[in-house]
Structure formats: structure tokens, C-alpha cells
Amino acid sequence: MSSQQIIQPVVDLLGQPDGPRERQLIWGEQVTVEGEKGGWSQVIAAKDGYTGYVPNVALGAPAPTTHWVSALATHVYTQPDFKSADLRSLSFGSRVQVLSQGDRFTETSEGFIPSSHLSPLETQMTDPVAVAEVFLGTPYLWGGNSRLGIDCSGLVQASLLACGIPCPGDSGPQERALGNYASPKGSNYLRGDLLFWKGHVAFVRDSETLIHANAFHMAVAVEPLQPAIDRILAQGDGPVTAHKRLT
Template sequence: MSKCQIIRPVVDLLDQPEGARQRQLIWGEQVTVKDKQGGWAQIVAAKDGYPGYVPSAALAAAVQTTHWVSAVATHVYTRPDFKSPDLHSLSFGSQVQLLSQGERFSETPDGFIPTPHLSPLELHLKDPVAVAELFLGTPYLWGGNSRLGIDCSGLVQASLLACGLPCPGDSGPQERALGNYAPPNGGNYRRGDLLFWKGHVALVRDCETLVHANAFHMAVALEPLQPAIDRILAQGDGAVTAHKRLL
């Protein structure tokens, strides 16, 4: 087994070579490679232990990353000049190695990134809901994990990881792993609470509003809390299965 990292802005994590997307990995994410055959690598993601397959060409030997993209998205430029050609678009959470840091641009081995879009790896945000709100309007994509497209559990994971909180990749494991307190009587909603349904998860923005990536809006959207609960029940997707609070 070897340690590698993702060198594409976004890559699908498949259940088998040429198979179905289960999740996605983004630039700089660390993985353990278990096997390589026929242009495919069998890997396990370091952030959450998610297994799957990615093209071998999407990997390079792991290096020590120093910063992460804390803007919802950014560009990598050929020169420290916003008019120079852009090489890549990176999503929130991507990890990079800085060679030098300037007031406006920072140099990486792959080009120059606007310095205000970067934060040191050790810097964590404080409010998962504020992170989720960065993604408002992002298209819904089943299994998505980036600003280009994201699903409900991908949004929750990105929001919690940015705040230094471990988080599985799928809503089922999230329901089992997250929160050691369940508010009583299906009420008492507080900012940052998590509501779970079978196959879905949402963040409570305030006592009257959810923020979630959902297939009804086909985007990350704000939705009135109780009408959302009623809508999901009416469309046949069931009642809330858990209300969790992170302490």
C-alpha cells in the first residue's frame, strides 16, 4: 500500500472500475492505494475511510499540503496575475502546498492561487451552517462533493470537516456517528442541528429554516423547516428518522 493524493480538481470515486459514482474526491485529498490494475487504483480516502476506485492518472505521490481552499471556489493561474491564463478551478476544501505566500497571490507547485482564498490547514471554521451557506445555489449532484455539484451528505461532510469535526461520507453512517444528543419531542430546533430521513440529511439554519442539498430544488437551498418536513413526507420519502445535536 502507498500514500497518494488527488491531482484533479474533482474525481469520481467509483464502486468498481468503470462503475457507478459513490462519492467524489477533490484536489489534494490524501488516499491510501491498495492496488493498481489496468489504469485503475483501488483506494481508501483518508478523510473518512471511504473505499472505491479512481483512475490511476488522477493520483500522484503524496506531498505535505500546507493550506486549504476556504473560498467556495478559486482558480489556479499560470502567473501571479488575475489576467494570466487559469489552469484549474478548485473547490472549497481542496488542499495545496504553498511554496511562497504573497499579499495577493501564493505560489504552489501547480500555479498561483489568490492568497485571500487560502487558509492554513490547522485553521478551522466555527459554524458548519455558515459553511453550508457558501454552497447555496450549487447544483445537486448525487454523490457530489464539490462546488460543481454536491448532494446532501456531501454538503454536511464539507461543512463539518471545515470546522474540524470528523464526518462520514454518506447520510446513513452520518446518522449513526454524529451527535450524542437528540432533542426531545421532535422540536427545540437550534442552528447546527442535523435532521435525518432515510437517505437524506439537512442542517438546521434556525428554528424555522433548513439548508440542504436536495433533488426537489436540484440545488443547495434554504427551505422553511416544517414545510420541508411535510413535503418530504407527502412525496413518499418518510418521516424524520433522527434529530441530532453536535456538542
């Protein structure tokens, strides 16, 4: 086994070579390579232990990372000038190595990034719902983990990891791992609570609304809380299976 690093802005993590997408990994994430075959590597994601396959070209030697992209997305430029050529776009949560910092642009090992779009690795946000709100309007993508597309569990994971809270990648393990059961169903909804259905998860935004990435809106959206619960039940996806509160 060996340690490697993701060197593509977004790469699908597949259940098997050339198989369906299970999740995604983004620039700078660390993985452990368990084996290689036919241009594919079987990897374990450091952030959550998720196992899958990525193409070998998506991996590079591990390098120190010092900062993370705390804007919804950013561009990497060839020069410290917004009119210079951009090399790639990086999503929220991507990790980079800073070489020198300026007022407007920061030099990284990959190019120049607007300084306001980066935060030191040790910087943690404090409100997962506020992080989720940053993603409002992001297209829904099954198994997605980036600004280009995200699903319900990807949104919850990105929001919690940004606040320093460990989080699995899928809604089922999230339901089992996160928080304590809250008050009886239908009462005392607080910001940051998690509502689970079979195969779905949403944040309570306040006592009357929730925020989630969902296939009904095909986007990250804010929705009235009880009407959303009623809609999901009516469309055949079942009742809320758990109301959990992070502690």
C-alpha cells in the same frame, strides 16, 4: 499498499471500475492505494475511510500540503495576475502546498492562487451552517463533493470537516456517528442540529429554516423547516428518522 494524492480538481470515486459514482475526491486529498488493475486503483480516502476505485491518472506521489481552499472555489493562474492564463479551478476544501505568499497572490506548487482564497491547514471554521451557506446555489449531484455539484451528505461532510469535526461520507453512517439525540421531535430546533431521513440529511439553520442539498430544488437551498418535513413525507420519502445535536 502505498500513499498517493489526488491530482485532479474532482474525481469520481466508483464502487467498481467503470461503475457508478459513490462519492468524489478533490485536489490534494490523501488516499491509500490497496491495489491496481487495468488502469484503476482501489483506494481508501484518508478523510473518512471511504473505499472505491479511481483512475490511475487521478493519482500522484504525495506532497506536503500547507493550505486549503477556504473560498467556495478558486482559480490557479500561471502568473500572480488575474489576467494571466488559468490552469484549473479548485473547489472548497482542496489542499495545496504554498511556496511563497504575497498580498494578492500566493505561489503554490501548482501555480498562483488569490491569497484571500487560502487558509493554513490548521485554520478551522467554527459554524458548520455558515460553511453550508457558502454552498448555496451549488447544483445538486448524487455523490457529489465539490462546488461543481454536491449532495446532502457531501454538504454535511464538507461543512463539518471545515470545522475540524470528523464526519463519514454518507447520510446513514452520519446518522449513526454524529452527535446525540436531541429533544423530542418537533421541539427545540437549534442552529447546527442535524435532521435525518432515510437516505437524506439536512442542517437546521434556525428554528424556522433548514439548509440542505436536495433533488427537489436540484441545488443547495434554504427551506422553511416544517414545510420541508411535510413535503418530504408527502413525496414518499418518509418521516424524520433522527434529530441529532452535535456536542
